[in-house]
Amino acid sequence: MIATERPSFREPLADYPVIEGEWMPESSATSGIPEGEWMPESSATSDIPASQSITNPSEQTSRRKDLIRAISANVVAARSLAGASERAYQTPIMLHESVRSLIVARSGSSQQTFVGSSVDNNTRFADRVLIVPARPESATDQETAASPSPIASLLLTERSRADIQEECIPVANAALQDALTLVRRTNLSVTPRVMFSDDGILTLQWHRGDYGVALLFAGDGIASIAFSTPRQFYAENGIEMLVSEDFPIQFTAQLTQIVS
Amino acid sequence: MTDCPEEQQTQHYGRKWRGFGPVRNNERLIFAVFDRTPRDGNSLIKNSFNNSHLIAYEESVARQLYVTRSVFDSKIVSPSIPLRGPLVGISCADVTRLRRLRVDIPRGPNRFVNIRAICVLDKVVAGDFDGHATLGYAGVGALNVGKEQLGKVRSRIRLDLATKVFSEVQHPNNNRWRHPITVALARAHSVLRVLWGELSRWSRRSA
Numbered sequence: 437m438i439a440t441e442r443p444s445f446r447e448p449l450a451d452y453p454v455i456e457g458e459w460m461p462e463s464s465a466t467s468g469i470p471e472g473e474w475m476p477e478s479s480a481t482s483d484i485p486a487s488q489s490i491t492n493p494s495e496q497t498s499r500r501k502d503l504i505r506a507i508s509a510n511v512v513a514a515r516s517l518a519g520a521s522e523r524a525y526q527t528p529i530m531l532h533e534s535v536r537s538l539i540v541a542r543s544g545s546s547q548q549t550f551v552g553s554s555v556d557n558n559t560r561f562a563d564r565v566l567i568v569p570a571r572p573e574s575a576t577d578q579e580t581a582a583s584p585s586p587i588a589s590l591l592l593t594e595r596s597r598a599d600i601q602e603e604c605i606p607v608a609n610a611a612l613q614d615a616l617t618l619v620r621r622t623n624l625s626v627t628p629r630v631m632f633s634d635d636g637i638l639t640l641q642w643h644r645g646d647y648g649v650a651l652l653f654a655g656d657g658i659a660s661i662a663f664s665t666p667r668q669f670y671a672e673n674g675i676e677m678l679v680s681e682d683f684p685i686q687f688t689a690q691l692t693q694i695v696s
Numbered sequence: 697m698t699d700c701p702e703e704q705q706t707q708h709y710g711r712k713w714r715g716f717g718p719v720r721n722n723e724r725l726i727f728a729v730f731d732r733t734p735r736d737g738n739s740l741i742k743n744s745f746n747n748s749h750l751i752a753y754e755e756s757v758a759r760q761l762y763v764t765r766s767v768f769d770s771k772i773v774s775p776s777i778p779l780r781g782p783l784v785g786i787s788c789a790d791v792t793r794l795r796r797l798r799v800d801i802p803r804g805p806n807r808f809v810n811i812r813a814i815c816v817l818d819k820v821v822a823g824d825f826d827g828h829a830t831l832g833y834a835g836v837g838a839l840n841v842g843k844e845q846l847g848k849v850r851s852r853i854r855l856d857l858a859t860k861v862f863s864e865v866q867h868p869n870n871n872r873w874r875h876p877i878t879v880a881l882a883r884a885h886s887v888l889r890v891l892w893g894e895l896s897r898w899s900r901r902s903a
Contacts, residue, residue, distance in 0.1 A: 601748075607844070629736060631743045633854075637847040639742055643859060652851055654844035662852050669860055671799035671813055671852040 598632035607636030610655025700815035731781025753832030762827030
């Protein structure tokens with residue numbers, strides 16, 4: 437189901453921001469990358485010369501792999517840093533110049549995960565997309581739930597700290613479960629500001645300057661998305677999505693706008 | 697229902713002969729930020745504003761026109777320090793912006809009602825200073841909305857309060873505090889305004 441078909445109570449983002457760059461086609465992005473090439477942090481090499489013209493196909497493949505390794509290592513480093521942080525309210529991860537944003541969208545056909553990434557301006561190829569190994573199709577929800585996620589850790593930490601009215605504790609717990617389900621399933625990796633209200637409502641907010649996007653959970657299986665732009669207020673727009681659905685493109689685009 | 701009729705008349709416990717009258721659109725409000733006020737650096741966040749206080753029209757702010765620095769320190773800062781920690785700074789907001797804040801209330805698939813989000817009242821109870829005012833959700837709870845949806849709507853309003861309406865936290869010294877004489881004159885002006893209103897009403901009745 438696409439975003440515009442979802443039950444919404446207002447058409448979102450009349451003045452929708454233009455996002456630079458496009459998702460790289462799957463066919464061109466996957467060529468020459470064997471599965472399991474996800475590099476450990478120790479093998480990071482981020483100083484790859486990318487301004488040279490590459491004509492040899494084998495050299496191109498090799499360079500592509502090197503670049504992806506380098507960016508992958510930065511992704512891993514960014515995730516570990518977010519996991520180690522104990523701060524209650526974090527700003528989006530901006531560890532390295534070559535990894536400006538980590539937005540995850542799932543490809544329906546191949547179950548591969550695309551991570552949008554703004555790399556150096558000189559880079560000739562794969563300059564917007566990084567492919568990371570996706571969760572195997574055989575993986576169960578339990579396996580997914582057990583996988584470490586910095587945002588999941590942050591959510592659990594905030595829940596343990598939150599001061600919630602006694603009668604609203606079930607709402608907060610259900611909201612937490614909804615958020616964990618969504619975050620783990622979509623591999624969302626840009627660290628938000630996490631806030632529990634005393635009425636149990638959970639808010640994940642990404643905000644920079646005049647632009648922002650917020651996910652609100654009330655434990656009813658629906659995530660409400662609200663946008664903030666110079667001409668729009670959080671309270672006057674929104675999309676609703678089931679936590680079992682993928683993020684609408686408006687959400688990922690706005691998040692890219694915020695962290696890039 | 698969705699507007700704020702309480703804004704039209706004073707909410708001072710001493711009624712119209714006390715205080716400065718209802719909060720006017722050209723005023724500016726001061727929100728005191730303490731060490732334990734949730735925030736992100738110099739920016740307010742959604743949880744900087746207490747949901748329960750907003751429901752009860754009890755989120756306290758000061759009216760810049762009618763508060764001196766000494767009243768701010770003695771009536772706002774000092775009593776709050778034991779509970780909320782030392783003062784970190786202040787955040788300001790224009791009343792016009794607060795009153796322009798609106799919210800969409802979902803009323804079914806693809807339907808919503810757009811109403812005022814926040815009321816600004818000159819609510820003063822015994823023990824408060826006369827330049828006190830309060831914020832509250834404007835009629836949001838009166839609409840027939842589910843509990844979950846209501847919670848989300850209120851959260852959105854507080855997101856806007858934090859990011860769109862109130863300024864970044866600044867040092868209190870950066871504020872243009874009123875001189876006690878100015879505040880005294882404003883108080884006299886308020887009394888004269890009420891007196892003039894009473895005389896006008898009396899003359900209309902007599903005619």
